[in-house]
Amino acid sequence: MIKVSALLTFLLIFVTASQAQQPTPLITNIDGRHTIDLNGRWQIIIDPYETGYYDYRYQPSTDGYFKNAKPKSPSDLIEYDFDTSQQLNVPGDWNSQDQKLLFYEGTIWYKKSFDYQKKDRTRLFAYFGAANYLADVYLNGQKLGRHEGGFTPFNFEITKLVREKDNFLVVKVDNKRRRDAVPTLNTDWWNYGGLTRDVNLVEVPDAFIEDYFLQLKKGSTDEISGWVKLNGATLGKAINVEIPEANVKHSAAIDANGYAPITFKARLDLWSPENPKLYAVKISTDSDSVADRIGFRKLDTRGTDILLNGKPIFLRGICIHEESPLRGGRAFSEDDARMLLTWAKELGSNFVRLAHYPHNEHMTRLADEMGIMVWSEIPVYWTVLWDNPETFENARNQLEESITRDKNKASVILWSVANETPVSEARIKFLKGLIDHARKMDPTRLLTAANERHYADPNTQVIDDPLGEYLDVLGCNEYVGWYDGLPEKADRLTWKVAQNKPLIISEFGGDALFGNHGDKGVRWTEEYQKNLYEHQLVMLKKIPSLRGMTPWILTDFRSPRRPLPRIQDFYNRKGLISSRGERKQAFYVLQNFYRSLIKEGK
Numbered sequence: 371m372i373k374v375s376a377l378l379t380f381l382l383i384f385v386t387a388s389q390a391q392q393p394t395p396l397i398t399n400i401d402g403r404h405t406i407d408l409n410g411r412w413q414i415i416i417d418p419y420e421t422g423y424y425d426y427r428y429q430p431s432t433d434g435y436f437k438n439a440k441p442k443s444p445s446d447l448i449e450y451d452f453d454t455s456q457q458l459n460v461p462g463d464w465n466s467q468d469q470k471l472l473f474y475e476g477t478i479w480y481k482k483s484f485d486y487q488k489k490d491r492t493r494l495f496a497y498f499g500a501a502n503y504l505a506d507v508y509l510n511g512q513k514l515g516r517h518e519g520g521f522t523p524f525n526f527e528i529t530k531l532v533r534e535k536d537n538f539l540v541v542k543v544d545n546k547r548r549r550d551a552v553p554t555l556n557t558d559w560w561n562y563g564g565l566t567r568d569v570n571l572v573e574v575p576d577a578f579i580e581d582y583f584l585q586l587k588k589g590s591t592d593e594i595s596g597w598v599k600l601n602g603a604t605l606g607k608a609i610n611v612e613i614p615e616a617n618v619k620h621s622a623a624i625d626a627n628g629y630a631p632i633t634f635k636a637r638l639d640l641w642s643p644e645n646p647k648l649y650a651v652k653i654s655t656d657s658d659s660v661a662d663r664i665g666f667r668k669l670d671t672r673g674t675d676i677l678l679n680g681k682p683i684f685l686r687g688i689c690i691h692e693e694s695p696l697r698g699g700r701a702f703s704e705d706d707a708r709m710l711l712t713w714a715k716e717l718g719s720n721f722v723r724l725a726h727y728p729h730n731e732h733m734t735r736l737a738d739e740m741g742i743m744v745w746s747e748i749p750v751y752w753t754v755l756w757d758n759p760e761t762f763e764n765a766r767n768q769l770e771e772s773i774t775r776d777k778n779k780a781s782v783i784l785w786s787v788a789n790e791t792p793v794s795e796a797r798i799k800f801l802k803g804l805i806d807h808a809r810k811m812d813p814t815r816l817l818t819a820a821n822e823r824h825y826a827d828p829n830t831q832v833i834d835d836p837l838g839e840y841l842d843v844l845g846c847n848e849y850v851g852w853y854d855g856l857p858e859k860a861d862r863l864t865w866k867v868a869q870n871k872p873l874i875i876s877e878f879g880g881d882a883l884f885g886n887h888g889d890k891g892v893r894w895t896e897e898y899q900k901n902l903y904e905h906q907l908v909m910l911k912k913i914p915s916l917r918g919m920t921p922w923i924l925t926d927f928r929s930p931r932r933p934l935p936r937i938q939d940f941y942n943r944k945g946l947i948s949s950r951g952e953r954k955q956a957f958y959v960l961q962n963f964y965r966s967l968i969k970e971g972k
C-alpha cells in the first residue's frame with residue numbers, strides 16, 4: 371500500500387510541476403510602460419550538481435534553493451545561504467564576471483530580494499530581457515514557470531504572489547548545451563550563461579494593452595494596418611491610436627478575443643537609412659496607455675531587387691555578435707549597442723546581420739534611430755534535431771518571441787530562420803514550418819536564411835538550396851580564400867544562382883590577429899585578410915543578383931572552438947576590428963568599397 375506521505379509528496383511534485391506553466395503572453399514594448407528595474411547585484415549559488423533542484427534520488431525536490439530557507443534555530447540544517455553567497459551583476463553573463471566561471475556550463479541560482487508598494491487595480495509582471503539558456507523562475511518559494519531559449523524575452527504575472535516586504539525572486543539558470551536544444555551542442559560562439567539582459571517589474575492596470583502591431587499594409591505607403599490586443603478587458607472596450615504628427619486619431623473596439631483590428635490612412639514621411647523618421651505613437655484605452663516611437667516603410671522584392679519605399683537598395687552590411695568588444699562578455703546595454711552600431715556606420719554600413727540569435731532590444735531600437743536596417747535571426751544553427759517535435763516547438767517559440775518583441779521596429783527588414791543547415795527533407799519541413807509561422811505573424815517583412823553553396827565544377831559555385839523556394843531573399847555563406855582555397859581563387863570563380871531572387875552573401879572573411887604582419891600569403895596576418903577582402907569584393911561585384919553582403923564579422927569574438935595559442939586564444943579573429951577596438955587593414959578595404967558604392971548611389 372502506497373504510504374500516505376509518499377502519495378502526498380508525489381501529488382505535490384505533480385501539482386507544482388503541472389503548475390510550472392509557460393511564461394504568460396509576452397508584453398510588448400516595456401520601455402513604454404511603468405517599470406521598476408531589478409538590475410544590479412544579485413546573490414548567486416553555483417550549483418554544478420543541481421543540488422538545489424534535485425534530491426539525492428535525482429527527483430525534483432520540493433525543498434530546493436528556491437525556498438531561500440533560513441535556519442529557524444541553531445540546530446536547523448540548511449546547507450546554502452544566498453545572503454552570504456557571492457554576488458554577480460545583472461544584466462550580465464557569469465563567464466566574463468569571474469575568471470573561474472569563464473568555461474562554466476551548468477546551473478547558477480540567482481536571488482534578488484525587493485519590497486513592493488501594492489496598488490489598487492494594478493497587475494505586476496516580472497519581465498526578463500533574456501536568460502541563457504533554461505530558466506526556472508520562482509517568487510517567494512512558488513514556481514512561476516520555466517523559459518527555454520537564451521536570447522528572447524519572457525514574463526510571468528506575479529500580482530497574486532507579490533507582498534509588501536521581503537519578496538525574493540529566485541531564478542535557476544542552466545546553460546548546459548543539449549543535442550535537442552536550439553542551438554544544439556555545437557556553435558562557434560561563447561556559451562555565455564546567466565541573466566544576460568535587464569530584469570524589470572512591469573506595472574499595468576487590470577485591463578491593459580498587452581501587445582500591438584502597427585505597420586504599413588503590405589504594398590501600401592499610406593495605409594497602416596495591424597491590431598491591438600488587450601489583456602483582462604471586456605468585449606467592445608474602445609482603444610485609441612494617436613499619431614499627432616500625422617494627424618491620426620483612430621478608434622476601434624476589441625472583439626471577443628481581446629483584439630481590435632486596426633486600419634487607417636495616414637500621410638507619412640517614410641523611414642529609411644537616409645531619413646530614419648520615427649513617429650510618436652500613443653495607444654490608449656480608458657484605463658491604460660502605451661507610448662512608442664515607430665517608423666513606417668514599405669518593403670518588397672521584385673525579381674532580384676529588394677525595394678525599400680519602392681526603390682531598389684543595396685545592403686552594405688556587416689555581421690555582429692552580441693558581445694561587448696572592449697569589456698568582453700555579452701553586450702546588454704544601450705552604450706554597447708551604440709558602440710557596435712556606430713562602428714558599423716563608420717564602415718559605411720546601412721545594414722547589420724545580428725548573428726546568430728535575437729540581440730537585445732537596445733540594438734533594434736537604436737537601429738531604428740540610427741537608420742540601420744537589420745537582419746534578425748534565431749539560433750537554428752548547423753545541425754539541430756530536425757525530426758524532434760520539441761526542438762521544432764522550441765525554435766517556433768523563439769521565433770514567435772523575437773517577432774513579438776521587434777515587429778514594430780522599422781529597422782528590422784529580414785527574419786532569418788537558419789544558418790548553414792544541411793539540405794534534407796526533414797530540414798525543409800522544419801524550416802518551412804518556421805517560415806509559415808513567421809509569415810502568419812508578420813506579413814510585412816522578408817524571410818531569409820544563411821544557406822550554403824556547392825561546386826558544379828572547380829570554377830563554378832552554385833546556390834540552389836531547395837529552401838530558397840520558400841524565401842524572399844537568399845542568404846549564402848562562403849569562405850573562398852579561408853576554408854576554401856587561397857584568396858586568389860576568387861578571381862576564377864563564377865556563381866550560378868538557381869532562384870530568381872535577391873541574394874545576400876551573408877558571410878565571407880578570414881582570420882587576422884591585429885598587429886600580426888607579414889607577407890599577404892601568410893595566414894593570420896592583417897595582410898592576408900586584406901588580400902582576401904580585395905579578391906572577394908571583385909568576385910562578389912560580378913554576381914548579377916547580389917543585393918547585399920554582411921562580411922564575417924565586425925569584431926573578433928570569443929569562441930570555444932578556437933584554441934590556437936598566441937593567435938586565437940579562444941577568439942575567432944575574423945573581426946575587422948580587434949577585441950580591443952583596433953581597426954585591421956581589411957577594415958579600410960571594406961570601408962573604401964562601401965564609400966564607392968555610396969558614391970554610385972547604392
Ligand code: GCU
Nearest residue numbers: 558789790847877922942944
Ligand atoms: C560559419 C558560421 C559562423 C562562424 C564562421 C567561422 O560560417 O556561420 O558562426 O563563426 O563560419 O568559421 O568563422
